Amino acid sequence: MLKIHELVLPSGELAAVFLRADEAALELTLVSDDSELQLPEGALRAVMLRYGSPFDPEARSTSHGTLELANGASLRHVRHLAGYDVIARDYLVYAEPGLEPVCAMATTVAGALRHLGLAARLR
Numbered sequence: 001m002l003k004i005h006e007l008v009l010p011s012g013e014l015a016a017v018f019l020r021a022d023e024a025a026l027e028l029t030l031v032s033d034d035s036e037l038q039l040p041e042g043a044l045r046a047v048m049l050r051y052g053s054p055f056d057p058e059a060r061s062t063s064h065g066t067l068e069l070a071n072g073a074s075l076r077h078v079r080h081l082a083g084y085d086v087i088a089r090d091y092l093v094y095a096e097p098g099l100e101p102v103c104a105m106a107t108t109v110a111g112a113l114r115h116l117g118l119a120a121r122l123r
Contacts, residue, residue: 002067005110017110020054021069028117037117047112048094052102055093072097
């Protein structure tokens, strides 16, 4: 299980968003409302390739965990502080064999995955 994002609730409390790999399936867990959303097959890869940009391994970042996925792919949560930022930002880095690693802001990825999980639930 990998924490990929935190939401600020109306009460001001922080609520974590986790991604869990269970064999071939991925599940998004929203602690704020104790809901678990089963993600469609290929959803994470599609979101990361759609919103991601090449990851600069030389960029100053700290790793906050890695989730091993099927077929040798992985998702890593990193925090990066650019020279022009006041606070560090959370990014997710997706890597798979034969593909250049891509990164996207964690808030973007979490929102897209939540949308896809909710849409899949309605089917």
